[in-house]
Amino acid sequence: xxxxxxxxxxxxxxxxxxxxxxxxxxxxxxxxxxxxxxxxxxxxxxxxxxxxxxxxxxxxxxxxxxxxxxxxxxxxxxxxxxxxxxxxxxxxxxxxxxxxxxxxxxxxxxxxxxxxxxxxxxxxxxxxxxxxxxxxxxxxxxxxxxxxxxxxxxxxxxxxxxxxxxxxxxxxxxxxxxxxxxxxxxxxxxxxxxxxxxxxxxxxxxxxxxxxxxxxxxxxxxxxxxxxxxxxxxxxxxxxxxxxxxxxxxxxxxxxxxxxxxxxxxxxxxxxxxxxxxxxxxxxxxxxxxxxxxxxxxxxxxxxxxxxxxxxxxxxxxxxxxxxxxxxxxxxxxxxxxxxxxxxxxxxxxxxxxxxxxxxxxxxxxxxxxxxxxxxxxxxxxxxxxxxxxxxxxxxxxxxxxxxxxxxxxxxxxxxxxxxxxxxxxxxxxxxxxxxxxxxxxxxxxxxxxxxxxxxxxxxxxxxxxxxxxxxxxxxxxxxxxxxxxxxxxxxxxxxxxxxxxxxxxxxxxxxxxxxxxxxxxxxxxxxxxxxxxxxxxxxxxxxxxxxxxxxxxxxxxxxxxxxxxxxxxxxxxxxx
Ligand code: PEP
Ligand code: MG
Numbered sequence: 001x002x003x004x005x006x007x008x009x010x011x012x013x014x015x016x017x018x019x020x021x022x023x024x025x026x027x028x029x030x031x032x033x034x035x036x037x038x039x040x041x042x043x044x045x046x047x048x049x050x051x052x053x054x055x056x057x058x059x060x061x062x063x064x065x066x067x068x069x070x071x072x073x074x075x076x077x078x079x080x081x082x083x084x085x086x087x088x089x090x091x092x093x094x095x096x097x098x099x100x101x102x103x104x105x106x107x108x109x110x111x112x113x114x115x116x117x118x119x120x121x122x123x124x125x126x127x128x129x130x131x132x133x134x135x136x137x138x139x140x141x142x143x144x145x146x147x148x149x150x151x152x153x154x155x156x157x158x159x160x161x162x163x164x165x166x167x168x169x170x171x172x173x174x175x176x177x178x179x180x181x182x183x184x185x186x187x188x189x190x191x192x193x194x195x196x197x198x199x200x201x202x203x204x205x206x207x208x209x210x211x212x213x214x215x216x217x218x219x220x221x222x223x224x225x226x227x228x229x230x231x232x233x234x235x236x237x238x239x240x241x242x243x244x245x246x247x248x249x250x251x252x253x254x255x256x257x258x259x260x261x262x263x264x265x266x267x268x269x270x271x272x273x274x275x276x277x278x279x280x281x282x283x284x285x286x287x288x289x290x291x292x293x294x295x296x297x298x299x300x301x302x303x304x305x306x307x308x309x310x311x312x313x314x315x316x317x318x319x320x321x322x323x324x325x326x327x328x329x330x331x332x333x334x335x336x337x338x339x340x341x342x343x344x345x346x347x348x349x350x351x352x353x354x355x356x357x358x359x360x361x362x363x364x365x366x367x368x369x370x371x372x373x374x375x376x377x378x379x380x381x382x383x384x385x386x387x388x389x390x391x392x393x394x395x396x397x398x399x400x401x402x403x404x405x406x407x408x409x410x411x412x413x414x415x416x417x418x419x420x421x422x423x424x425x426x427x428x429x430x431x432x433x434x435x436x437x438x439x440x441x442x443x444x445x446x447x448x449x450x451x452x453x454x455x456x457x458x459x460x461x462x463x464x465x466x467x468x469x470x471x472x473x474x475x476x477x478x479x480x481x482x483x484x485x486x487x488x489x490x491x492x493x494x495x496x497x498x499x500x501x502x503x504x505x506x507x508x509x510x511x512x513x514x515x516x517x518x519x520x521x522x523x524x525x526x527x528x529x530x531x532x533x534x535x536x537x538x539x540x541x542x543x544x545x546x547x548x549x550x551x552x553x554x555x556x557x558x559x560x561x562x563x564x565x566x567x568x569x570x571x572x573x574x575x576x577x
Contacts, residue, residue, distance in 0.1 A: 002235045007185070007210035008476060009230030012537075013255070014248040015183030015205040016241065017160035018220045022168075029141075031105040034096075042096050046103040049143035050089050056139065057083065070284045075132070082136045087114055103144055111137045122358070123346045124471055125307065131167055131188065162223055166214045183225040185232055187214050207232055258536040262293040266539055268521065269546040276539055277333075277529040279507060283321050286328040288532040293539075296333035298529020299394070299455065299507040300325060302378070303339040306347050312374065318381035326389025333390045335432065335455070335507075335529075338378055338407075340364045340396040359469065364397025369406050379414035383425035392430040394455055399437050401446040408450060436460035436508070441489040448500035455529070456493055458508030462486050481510050482519070482570060484561045491558055494524045505529050517541040518573050522554020549576060 034042055061076045083089060092106035099106070111133065118130035163184040183205040205227030217223060217234055224233040224244045233240055267273045277298030278289040282305070289297060305313055305321055313321075326334050341347060342363030355361030368375035382393055395407045411431065418425055433440070433447045436457030440447070444454065458481060463470040465486050468479045480486070490506070497504035505527035510516050512530030514537040520528070521542065528538060553573045560566050 002233060002237050002240065003216060005210050005213055005216070005232045005234070007207040007213075007230050007232065009206075009227055010208050011183075011204045011206040011227045013183075013205040013227050013251050014244055015162055015225045015227070016236075016244055016248060017162040017182045017223065017225075019164045019217045019223050020161040020181070021214070021217065021219050022163060022165045029104050029108045030102060032102050034100045034102065036100065039097060039100060042103055043093055045144065046092060046096065046106070049103070049140050050083070052143040053136070053140050054080070054083055056143075070282065078129070078132055079136050079139075082133055083140075088133075088136065088140070104141060107137060107140060107144075125345060135167060162225055164213055164217050164223075183227065185210055185213055185223075185225055187211055254537075254540070258540055261536060261539055261543060264539075264543070266295070266542065268542055269544065270548065272526070272547055274521070274542055275505070275527040276535055276542075277335075277505065277507075277527065278532045278535060279512075279529055280325070280532075283324045283328075285532075286325055289329070292532035292535040294532060294535055296335070296390075297325065297329060298333075298335050298505055298527070300334060300336045301340065302336050303341050303345055306339055306341060307345060309347070310349060312347075312349050312377075315377045315381045315384075318378055319384045322382055322385035322391065323388045326385055326391050329389055331390055333392055335392040335394050336382055337394040337396050337434065338365070338368060338375070338382075342367045359463070365395050365403055365407055366397065366399075369403065369410070372410060375410055376414050376417070379411055380418060383414055383418055383429070384423060386426035386429050387424055391426070392432060392453070394432040394434055396434045396457065397436060397460070398433050398440050398447070400439065401443065401450075404433055404447055404450055434507075435493050436464070438465050438489055441493050444493050444496045445500075448496060448502055451502070453502055454493065454497050454504040456490055456504065456506045456508065458486070458490065458506055458510040461489060461508065465489060480563070481513070481516065482557075482566050483563065484566060487519075487523070487558055487566075490520075490525075491523050498524060503527055512538060514538050514541045515570070515574060518545050518550050519554055519557060519570060521545055521547060522550045522573070523558065546577075 057076060057080050061073065061080065064072055064076070087110055088107070092103065092110050095101065095106035095109055096103060114133050115130055118127055118133065121127040161181050163181045164186075165184065166187050168184060168186055181204075185206065186208045187210050188208070205225045207225055207227055207230050210232060213232060213234075221235055222241075224231075224236050224240070226232070226244070226247075233244070236244065265273070266276045275295055275298075276293075277296050278292055278294035279299040279301070280286060280289060280297055281301050286297070300322075302318075302322075305318065322334075322336055325336075340363070341350065342361060343358045346358070350367075362370060368378075379393075382391060385391055393411070395404065398404050398407070408431065415425065430452035432453040432455055433451045434455050434457045435441050435444055435447075437460065441456075441461065447454070459470055462468065462479060462481055462483070466478065466480065466483055468475050470479060494504055504525070505511070506520065506525060507529040509530075510520070511528040512534030514534070517528075517538050518541065530538060550573060553569055553576070557566050557569045557573070560569070
């Protein structure tokens, strides 16, 4: 019998293959009691498993392939650190000694306790590190049983094998990458989980948060993974298989062709130039930006420099990071967003109490204005780095003109300080405002006199317009980028920017979704900033678009308030010549 599951789409593309199951469930851990004289041997078995696990992780850390995602090293270090913590590596021994129970059970008790502590954490990013604890524990379990790593190595061709896991650890990913699986699916993982982050950078068909796939799928069963729609079909019938094979072939052909357009000019069929830029999180991501052929960095999420550490980075450390990106982009624009902290990105060093509703709390520019000294340090670092490339500064989460004016005043203040200290900065730094709260979109005309450019953050704009938490997969089916209200706010912002002669970009995920490229072009957008892996797909769609031919249908979509009609016309728009 064929079963269809729906999850969160992480990586594009389609894979058809046989299931390769890994990882075991933590729910059925054996529990038995030991005779007094067997306790020392059990302790030795546990210590040996810890030693082997440490060796494995260190070996993996030392053999990270050059082309592996940059996050991998950090995740592996985190796993090594978790393993070194007494809660996992020492305390189970006390339990074995006191309760005379088997090592697996002692480890499970410790793991449950840690999981409970992580579950109580308010901040999303830290709470999701629970998965890292579970991944480390699973690895110890395997070694307690003397199992080999579950992933095959060597020359096995796994092109048609699909990895099915309850969860995948970064360490598994090293093998995964080498072993050439066709796709992966997992039961858990929120939009900001490590699995999702890595999946996106690996750029393979992948679907996460499927909840029961590990339970429903049997070894070697045929499955289809549709990483575009977030759909998994178990045991597909002939008709479904045929349909997906066609779509898969089309997807593979299209990917092959894409590389050839890397260097071609970014313009529509009728010759209208379009700027394609890249989003980055850390300075080392610029390597991917250059490979993608992007014309600059449209969004550097600077707050990632402030996360996962105990102290605030000082002015020099920040300056070095911004300077590195500016220099590597060799004169191409680098738009650095001032720290957008708070909500799901709360660093340890920020001693603010956790808000009742963090997404509506002290985030983005609000936090910076509440902490002017901290903000000034970043502005000074940005100004100093502007001597090494074309840095532009973007203010996030603005809500009104008064907030924008306060941010600009802080920028002016930082300039004055540097001048007084005889420290140089570029005279012509462009300043921009992010439009990602509906109120800002509605009063955007008031911003235009005060900034040099605008950038629409559609991820938050959708969240706040539709009242849908962007991180909550239980409402992700309602998170609709083409909701008429969202389209109206975007369109209004583009029109106001055009009228004022200001460049405007989209830097949210919508810019990297090729299904929306024509619609956005039809709405007048000429600047897109996205994850580097998405750039060529969007470029291809743009090269295939003649603006005159999409204008009528785009206007019709924009005027409609009926989601069904919008969906139908959007499809027509994308299917048209
Ligand atoms: C957005 O909200 O669209 C955006 C680009 O910012 P972030 O995703 O970092 O909130
Ligand atoms: Mg945002």
